[in-house]
Amino acid sequence: MKSPRTERHLIGALNKGTGQLEQDASAEEMEGRGWNLLHEDLSLPAAVLYRDKIEHNLRWMQRFIDAYGMKLAPHGKTTMAPRLFDMQLQGGAWGITLATAHQVRAAHAHGVRRVLMANQLVGKLNMRMIADMVADPEFEFYCLVDSAANVNQLAAHFQQRGLRLKVLVELGVVGGRCGVRDDSQLKDVLDALRRSRGVVDLCGVELYEGVLKDEESIRAFLTRACEVTERLVAEGQFARTPALISGAGSAWYDVVAEEFARGAFGDAVEIVLRPGCYLTHDVGSYETQQQRILQSNPVAREMRSGLVPALHIWAYVQSIPEPDFVVVGMGRRDAAFDSGLPRPAVHFRPGGALPREVPAYWETTKLMDQHGYLKIAPGDDLQVGDMIGFNISHPCLTFDKWRVLALVDEKYEVVDLVKTYF
Amino acid sequence: MKSPRTERHLIGALNKGTGQLEQDASAEEMEGRGWNLLHEDLSLPAAVLYRDKIEHNLRWMQRFIDAYGMKLAPHGKTTMAPRLFDMQLQGGAWGITLATAHQVRAAHAHGVRRVLMANQLVGKLNMRMIADMVADPEFEFYCLVDSAANVNQLAAHFQQRGLRLKVLVELGVVGGRCGVRDDSQLKDVLDALRRSRGVVDLCGVELYEGVLKDEESIRAFLTRACEVTERLVAEGQFARTPALISGAGSAWYDVVAEEFARGAFGDAVEIVLRPGCYLTHDVGSYETQQQRILQSNPVAREMRSGLVPALHIWAYVQSIPEPDFVVVGMGRRDAAFDSGLPRPAVHFRPGGALPREVPAYWETTKLMDQHGYLKIAPGDDLQVGDMIGFNISHPCLTFDKWRVLALVDEKYEVVDLVKTYF
Numbered sequence: 001m002k003s004p005r006t007e008r009h010l011i012g013a014l015n016k017g018t019g020q021l022e023q024d025a026s027a028e029e030m031e032g033r034g035w036n037l038l039h040e041d042l043s044l045p046a047a048v049l050y051r052d053k054i055e056h057n058l059r060w061m062q063r064f065i066d067a068y069g070m071k072l073a074p075h076g077k078t079t080m081a082p083r084l085f086d087m088q089l090q091g092g093a094w095g096i097t098l099a100t101a102h103q104v105r106a107a108h109a110h111g112v113r114r115v116l117m118a119n120q121l122v123g124k125l126n127m128r129m130i131a132d133m134v135a136d137p138e139f140e141f142y143c144l145v146d147s148a149a150n151v152n153q154l155a156a157h158f159q160q161r162g163l164r165l166k167v168l169v170e171l172g173v174v175g176g177r178c179g180v181r182d183d184s185q186l187k188d189v190l191d192a193l194r195r196s197r198g199v200v201d202l203c204g205v206e207l208y209e210g211v212l213k214d215e216e217s218i219r220a221f222l223t224r225a226c227e228v229t230e231r232l233v234a235e236g237q238f239a240r241t242p243a244l245i246s247g248a249g250s251a252w253y254d255v256v257a258e259e260f261a262r263g264a265f266g267d268a269v270e271i272v273l274r275p276g277c278y279l280t281h282d283v284g285s286y287e288t289q290q291q292r293i294l295q296s297n298p299v300a301r302e303m304r305s306g307l308v309p310a311l312h313i314w315a316y317v318q319s320i321p322e323p324d325f326v327v328v329g330m331g332r333r334d335a336a337f338d339s340g341l342p343r344p345a346v347h348f349r350p351g352g353a354l355p356r357e358v359p360a361y362w363e364t365t366k367l368m369d370q371h372g373y374l375k376i377a378p379g380d381d382l383q384v385g386d387m388i389g390f391n392i393s394h395p396c397l398t399f400d401k402w403r404v405l406a407l408v409d410e411k412y413e414v415v416d417l418v419k420t421y422f
Numbered sequence: 423m424k425s426p427r428t429e430r431h432l433i434g435a436l437n438k439g440t441g442q443l444e445q446d447a448s449a450e451e452m453e454g455r456g457w458n459l460l461h462e463d464l465s466l467p468a469a470v471l472y473r474d475k476i477e478h479n480l481r482w483m484q485r486f487i488d489a490y491g492m493k494l495a496p497h498g499k500t501t502m503a504p505r506l507f508d509m510q511l512q513g514g515a516w517g518i519t520l521a522t523a524h525q526v527r528a529a530h531a532h533g534v535r536r537v538l539m540a541n542q543l544v545g546k547l548n549m550r551m552i553a554d555m556v557a558d559p560e561f562e563f564y565c566l567v568d569s570a571a572n573v574n575q576l577a578a579h580f581q582q583r584g585l586r587l588k589v590l591v592e593l594g595v596v597g598g599r600c601g602v603r604d605d606s607q608l609k610d611v612l613d614a615l616r617r618s619r620g621v622v623d624l625c626g627v628e629l630y631e632g633v634l635k636d637e638e639s640i641r642a643f644l645t646r647a648c649e650v651t652e653r654l655v656a657e658g659q660f661a662r663t664p665a666l667i668s669g670a671g672s673a674w675y676d677v678v679a680e681e682f683a684r685g686a687f688g689d690a691v692e693i694v695l696r697p698g699c700y701l702t703h704d705v706g707s708y709e710t711q712q713q714r715i716l717q718s719n720p721v722a723r724e725m726r727s728g729l730v731p732a733l734h735i736w737a738y739v740q741s742i743p744e745p746d747f748v749v750v751g752m753g754r755r756d757a758a759f760d761s762g763l764p765r766p767a768v769h770f771r772p773g774g775a776l777p778r779e780v781p782a783y784w785e786t787t788k789l790m791d792q793h794g795y796l797k798i799a800p801g802d803d804l805q806v807g808d809m810i811g812f813n814i815s816h817p818c819l820t821f822d823k824w825r826v827l828a829l830v831d832e833k834y835e836v837v838d839l840v841k842t843y844f
Contacts, residue, residue: 177790332819385571
């Protein structure tokens with residue numbers, strides 16, 4: 001029995017950070033509720049996406065990648081929000097990048113039709129889930145391989161299903177994450193791929209430069225990837241024309257674009273970049289990288305504006321037990337804390353007009369599971385029940401704390417609820 | 423229109439870590455699927471709860487608290503799993519402790535009828551949500567206050583609704599979290615409470631000793647709480663007979679029991695302890711504390727056994743790019759990392775008999791968002807596609823990464839799927 005009211009289409013009534021729902025509601029049923037953040041219509045803490053800023057960032061990155069004549073496959077693991085995948089695809093993205101079989105399944109169920117799983121596919125059920133999707137002729141799917149063992153496992157599974165699987169060989173560096181370290185490992189994988197051609201088809205080369213920390217090593221790694229790709233093209237190793245080459249997390253996409261642009265590929269290779277965090281951006285390590293990019297990359301320099309933070313976690317002031325010490329209702333359950341703590345950005349007193357920027361010296365000093373500590377100055381005008389919007393660092397580990405995020409317009413009206421599938 | 427197939431009763435088809443579901447399914451529809459972890463019927467990574475160990479821990483803590491003649495209100499924020507709340511309540515718990523209005527709503531919707539919200543209630547919608555539940559005469563609810571400002575806000579809201587709210591006054595320490603620091607702040611709160619008596623009713627005293635790190639300070643804090651409670655009883659400040667005194671996180675519940683047992687309360691005070699992490703336990707800081715408790719607490723010493731780790735994150739070996747360096751498909755998206763990394767516990771090769779303990783020198787050295795790094799010795803018998811079960815540290819920040827956890831029996835058969843409501 002198929003029910004049209006599946007979890008896929010409903011906003012559950014028991015999620016944190018939404019307005020009050022008496023029962024699960026469809027997206028259509030959400031319209032016209034007139035929820036406004038500043039009217040306290042959301043239960044705080046709440047994760048709030050600013051529509052205009054999201055759209056700005058979306059356009060910015062698409063223009064950047066377009067300027068290089070490359071393809072954008074935003075890493076969807078950051079948000080795991082099909083509503084945002086839709087916006088990215090409609091904005092010109094080539095496909096969506098994902099990290100696990102589960103994530104691919106969530107995207108496929110929401111209509112995404114081209115996925116690069118920037119990861120190895122391992123395990124019986126994970127392979128079966130992907131095979132079920134690959135059986136859909138409308139669905140174009142790629143994953144990575146970096147060992148003959150994995151190639152052989154994939155070949156056995158997909159052979160049995162009578163299906164073909166498209167893969168990219170992953171290049172890696174010693175001490176890095178996955179990926180073949182050297183030509184000898186690469187040869188093992190290519191040998192295994194040759195034996196399984198027609199079942200597991202080599203379509204390109206992939207790397208993740210973010211395992212390295214300095215620009216020089218990253219450029220050298222990218223140069224190696226270009227050389228390997230050129231060689232494999234020349235050897236006729238690829239089952240796809242053009243072949244694919246893919247790299248780029250959210251920190252070094254400019255360097256990846258610059259180096260891949262130098263590849264002697266001609267029309268033989270299609271270049272796919274995969275940043276994911278640009279959509280909401282942050283005020284942490286990605287902002288630091290963005291400043292570097294705006295200064296050093298000629299394309300970014302010409303674009304005048306940069307990425308802007310587009311996600312706030314809003315929380316109430318819960319207690320001011322000491323004159324300079326504030327406890328807010330936001331903790332490790334609500335925001336990433338692995339790459340800098342959330343930073344207070346705007347303050348709003350219910351009943352007031354508009355949020356105001358907070359003093360630069362206000363600072364989050366600690367997050368517990370459900371609480372945050374804020375350092376202010378004695379005498380600052382702050383009281384229990386006031387609302388504070390926090391900028392975050394590391395979007396990936398912030399999104400995964402929310403099943404629903406509120407998308408608001410410039411008047412703080414909730415125009416949509418964005419579901420996530422972590 | 424009420425639908426019986428609400429999100430509350432269904433397991434969504436797009437969750438990670440479950441078996442393959444073609445559509446959302448009710449708990450009843452899950453029975454008879456015969457999923458077994460060792461048959462690779464779950465998509466890894468998956469969070470696996472061991473039923474026998476969960477039940478052991480549940481009985482252990484209830485017996486410990488019973489031995490002191492106190493009440494157990496397990497902190498439900500740890501698991502946010504109504505299925506586990508049920509087990510705790512049926513096992514003898516007095517009620518469930520929670521941290522936010524949203525959490526209370528999720529518990530209430532699943533039939534929990536006594537809640538201690540060990541937190542301040544702040545904000546218009548949060549108050550409205552709680553007021554809606556307090557209007558249910560079957561529902562017994564307490565929250566904390568630590569400022570006259572908050573008392574006055576609560577009084578205004580609940581007065582308007584024609585409802586009464588039961589509160590405990592929270593005691594705190596300088597540099598700690600919430601809670602009145604001294605008698606002067608306490609007096610302000612009590613004055614505000616006196617003005618709003620009949621609307622906001624003082625029913626007891628609360629503290630969270632876990633903001634302190636050494637036993638001596640904790641015992642002093644607990645002594646202060648006993649003295650304050652005795653004094654307020656003598657002054658007739660409480661609207662509840664017996665009054666409540668409550669403390670205890672998952673690290674110092676033994677010390678709290680010992681000190682509260684010394685209180686000169688007689689029948690005038692009911693003592694409520696609130697550990698939450700005991701249900702799954704861990705191999706991190708809570709295990710360290712448990713060793714201390716088993717050595718130093720006379721009741722625990724007599725109980726012969728202790729708490730046992732009851733939660734594993736299972737992941738596949740995804741790549742072995744260097745002889746002693748393994749990448750597994752489990753990352754910061756799947757396990758807590760703020761209090762020690764997950765530790766490899768058991769290894770299983772699909773098709774084999776039973777999982778075996780891993781060598782003691784295997785070690786998780788790093789977690790990225792979706793990957794974990796494992797250090798082994800060259801030549802160890804491990805291959806791509808093998809499964810590893812990891813013990814975790816910090817249950818709270820592990821549970822919140824999973825919408826569904828698999829409850830398995832001693833044969834690794836999935837006997838239930840446990841939904842969470844973060």
